[in-house]
Structure formats: structure tokens, C-alpha cells
Amino acid sequence: MLTYLFMGIVLLAIGIAVHVLKWNILVAYYNTKPEAKKNNKNTESYRKILGFYGYITGGLFFLLAFLEYRGISVPPTPVTAIFIVGTMIVMYFAQKDDEDEK
Structure with a gap:
């Protein structure tokens, strides 16, 4: 917990x-990224994507802590796997957004 x-x-x-x-x-x-490619639009997009990802995953971990507190056992291996895959998906789409603007 x-x-x-x-x-x-x-x-x-x-x-x-x-x-x-x-x-x-x-x-x-x-x-x-090189200084020439660090424009404000990309920065705001990255911050928004990663900020909301932090909110969502943080909330899910709080939910898991609450479930453990209530006596419902949650194994850590699937949680870790889902977290890693979710992080890779978010980073893929964040970088894809950057490539689309070239």
C-alpha cells in the first residue's frame, strides 16, 4: 500500500x-532537441500531455493504494507492466506529434 x-x-x-x-x-x-526546434507550441503540447499523464497515473496509484487499504490485494507485476506500456504509448504519441509538425 x-x-x-x-x-x-x-x-x-x-x-x-x-x-x-x-x-x-x-x-x-x-x-x-536543438534550440531551433524548441518552439512554444511544442513545449505547451509536451507539458500538457505529460502533465495529464502524471495526473491520470497518479490517480490510478492512489486508487490502488485505497484498494490495498480496503483489503483487496493488487499484485505489483501487472501494475508495473501496464505502467511501462502506458508510458511507452504516451511517449510515442508525444514524439509523433513533433514529427507531424515538421
């Missing part, structure tokens, strides 16, 4: 930091 709660807090904090506080340093793909 504590692991799910910790992950929920961390992901929610990352979502807020990227989306609301506009900490571009947390957007890894953005930081690898």
Missing part, C-alpha cells in the same frame, strides 16, 4: 510540476 501511495504522490507532483509550474527540465525529449 505504501508503495502505491508513494508512486501516486510522486506522479501527481510530476504532473503538477510539468503542467502547472512549467518545469521543462523534467521533459526529457524536449531537452534533447
